[in-house]
Amino acid sequence: MALQIVHACVNCCACVEVCPNEAIYADTPHFLIDEAKCTECLGEYADPQCAAICPIECAIVNELGDPLNPPGSLTGIPLEKLIELGLYKAAA
Amino acid sequence: MDLPVISNTPPTPLTPSGGGCSSSGCGTAPDALGHLPDHIRAKVQDHPCYSEEAHHYFARMHVAVAPACNIQCNYCNRKYDCANESRPGVVSEVLSPDQAIKKVLAVAAKIPQMTVLGIAGPGDPLANPGRTFETFRQLAERAPDIKLCVSTNGLNLPQYADEIAKYNIDHVTITINCIDPEIGAKIYPWIFWENKRIRGVECARILIEQQQKGLEMLTARGILVKVNSVLIPGVNDRHLKEVSRVVKAKGAFLHNVMPLIAEAEHGTYYGLMGQASPSSEQLQELQDDCSGDMAMMRHCRQCRADAVGLLGEDRGAEFTMDKIDQLSLDDIDYAAAMVRRKEVHDAIIDQLDQQRATRRAMPPPLSGDSHDPENLSPAWRTVLMAVAGKNGVVGEHFGHAREFLIYEASPGGVRFVSHRKTGLYCSGVETCGEGDEVSASSIADEPESVLDKTIATLTGCEVVLCSKIGYEPWGKLEASGIQPNGEHAMEPIEDAVLAVYKEMGSAGKLADKPAESASSRKAA
Ligand code: SF4
Ligand code: SF4
Ligand code: SF4
Numbered sequence: 289m290a291l292q293i294v295h296a297c298v299n300c301c302a303c304v305e306v307c308p309n310e311a312i313y314a315d316t317p318h319f320l321i322d323e324a325k326c327t328e329c330l331g332e333y334a335d336p337q338c339a340a341i342c343p344i345e346c347a348i349v350n351e352l353g354d355p356l357n358p359p360g361s362l363t364g365i366p367l368e369k370l371i372e373l374g375l376y377k378a379a380a
Numbered sequence: 381m382d383l384p385v386i387s388n389t390p391p392t393p394l395t396p397s398g399g400g401c402s403s404s405g406c407g408t409a410p411d412a413l414g415h416l417p418d419h420i421r422a423k424v425q426d427h428p429c430y431s432e433e434a435h436h437y438f439a440r441m442h443v444a445v446a447p448a449c450n451i452q453c454n455y456c457n458r459k460y461d462c463a464n465e466s467r468p469g470v471v472s473e474v475l476s477p478d479q480a481i482k483k484v485l486a487v488a489a490k491i492p493q494m495t496v497l498g499i500a501g502p503g504d505p506l507a508n509p510g511r512t513f514e515t516f517r518q519l520a521e522r523a524p525d526i527k528l529c530v531s532t533n534g535l536n537l538p539q540y541a542d543e544i545a546k547y548n549i550d551h552v553t554i555t556i557n558c559i560d561p562e563i564g565a566k567i568y569p570w571i572f573w574e575n576k577r578i579r580g581v582e583c584a585r586i587l588i589e590q591q592q593k594g595l596e597m598l599t600a601r602g603i604l605v606k607v608n609s610v611l612i613p614g615v616n617d618r619h620l621k622e623v624s625r626v627v628k629a630k631g632a633f634l635h636n637v638m639p640l641i642a643e644a645e646h647g648t649y650y651g652l653m654g655q656a657s658p659s660s661e662q663l664q665e666l667q668d669d670c671s672g673d674m675a676m677m678r679h680c681r682q683c684r685a686d687a688v689g690l691l692g693e694d695r696g697a698e699f700t701m702d703k704i705d706q707l708s709l710d711d712i713d714y715a716a717a718m719v720r721r722k723e724v725h726d727a728i729i730d731q732l733d734q735q736r737a738t739r740r741a742m743p744p745p746l747s748g749d750s751h752d753p754e755n756l757s758p759a760w761r762t763v764l765m766a767v768a769g770k771n772g773v774v775g776e777h778f779g780h781a782r783e784f785l786i787y788e789a790s791p792g793g794v795r796f797v798s799h800r801k802t803g804l805y806c807s808g809v810e811t812c813g814e815g816d817e818v819s820a821s822s823i824a825d826e827p828e829s830v831l832d833k834t835i836a837t838l839t840g841c842e843v844v845l846c847s848k849i850g851y852e853p854w855g856k857l858e859a860s861g862i863q864p865n866g867e868h869a870m871e872p873i874e875d876a877v878l879a880v881y882k883e884m885g886s887a888g889k890l891a892d893k894p895a896e897s898a899s900s901r902k903a904a
Contacts, residue, residue, distance in 0.1 A: 299474075300448055302450070304448075305508065334575070334576065335575070340572060341448075341577070362569065365649055375647075375652075
């Protein structure tokens with residue numbers, strides 16, 4: 289049971305600062321979550337901390353590959369606008 | 381108007397601070413400091429960020445050690461550096477505290493004008509407390525003469541105010557865009573607070589509360605606080621006067637209003653949603669409004685003044701990260717470097733003192749003697765001039781200027797008013813790059829719009845001073861009622877502006893209204 293950081297990550301390091309389990313480490317091309325250490329913050333916080341601070345939509349996904357912060361959820365830019373601008377790609 | 385003369389010796393009853401400067405516009409005298417309490421004035425006057433005089437001589441640098449941020453601003457895209465502190469679209473290479481210290485010590489050993497080290501990103505320094513304070517701690521240990529500054533969105537400020545006060549921190553910049561949560565909700569979509577992502581009006585309320593509390597805590601601890609605000613038309617434009625009033629009442633010594641930069645290609649919420657950026661005139665109007673209210677020195681700019689570039693030659697190549705990495709800290713003799721810095725700083729301060737003394741000795745500009753060509757006629761009207769400046773001189777090619785310094789020349793003298801950025805730096809690689817990198821087709825499509833944009837930023841100015849200028853922009857500027865002038869290349873800016881003003885006066889051009897509708901803001 290662990291979250292995963294995927295290609296959208298911009299290496300801002302915010303998640304590293306807040307992870308209670310030191311599960312996140314720097315790697316190239318982007319940060320990664322050590323699945324042995326990640327507890328999804330269960331029992332510690334109501335929300336997974338990394339996903340609660342991450343500024344980039346779709347950078348952190350669950351085991352099903354679904355983004356915890358889907359397109360539009362952080363910027364507030366409406367989906368139609370993202371599609372119109374060609375910025376919306378179905379989550380990986 | 382009688383303004384206190386700024387002196388290096390802290391004023392005592394024996395050295396009255398009232399003085400001889402009888403004009404608000406004596407050269408670059410920091411008249412904006414006049415009303416500040418003595419202890420703050422003493423701190424500010426030789427500060428490269430805040431003193432109009434000192435910035436020509438001292439250097440500062442920033443290191444990017446703080447990548448994380450804990451809030452989202454609608455004008456920022458976290459693929460890039462913090463938009464509060466940097467030009468949009470910039471990506472800094474993040475340094476570890478150890479790398480940062482090496483770089484700073486190396487630069488400060490080679491460039492003894494170095495006085496201030498800032499940490500301003502690429503995220504929020506206080507969202508990276510470990511890295512930020514480690515950098516400060518090491519620097520205070522190895523180069524205690526270097527002042528430190530930190531910029532923040534304010535969310536974590538109350539938590540770290542005491543920690544900040546421990547270090548040799550010279551000043552803190554807080555970006556405060558509003559004090560009304562309803563307005564804040566239009567600027568901040570979320571914050572990370574107490575282990576949750578908080579959204580909407582609630583997030584703005586918490587952020588504002590923390591910023592205000594942080595401001596109070598810092599000023600209570602005697603730390604200089606500057607407040608920056610981003611002017612967002614239709615969102616906080618009418619609100620910023622109130623912000624100015626409140627932060628002044630809480631002890632901020634300077635309020636700096638910066639223009640929103642919202643371009644779709646930066647991928648920010650505002651950029652993509654078509655939020656308008658303010659025009660130069662809108663910005664200046666607001667800066668005028670707020671300065672009536674408080675000590676707003678417009679000198680401060682939205683830039684990363686870099687010690688590496690101070691000397692007018694680009695020395696960046698000497699300080700690339702791989703060179704720094706090879707360096708051993710043992711190679712730097714800090715003690716000797718510090719002694720050298722002290723000598724250089726003292727010499728600069730002496731020079732500034734002498735300049736102040738000379739100005740004091742000069743006859744007040746208003747007591748005009750018409751036989752003396754040095755004098756200005758009190759009947760002349762006020763003129764705005766744009767200067768393509770570099771390191772205090774008219775040193776930039778018109779077409780290369782990323783910003784123009786706006787000066788006001790009046791019978792009272794010459795006064796720095798503001799910075800105006802050109803479209804150059806934000807119009808993408810094609811237009812930013814060197815001319816020869818631009819493809820033929822883009823030249824055919826584009827050049828007019830860039831030049832037109834640049835000219836539009838100069839609205840209200842009657843003259844533009846630069847070191848060189850091409851044939852085409854010359855013609856276009858003239859057609860827009862702006863006189864290009866390349867005759868004062870490499871002269872100190874204030875002298876050049878004054879010289880041009882006098883020329884205009886002698887030629888009878890200052891007797892009445894400007895030719896175009898240019899600067900009718902102020903009648904002489
Ligand atoms: S979910 Fe929690 S434990 Fe897992 S990486 Fe994120 S912050 Fe760390
Ligand atoms: S917070 Fe998000 S974008 Fe930043 S490093 Fe972590 S996963 Fe990447
Ligand atoms: S404080 Fe605002 S502008 Fe600065 S990094 Fe954070 S979101 Fe961007």
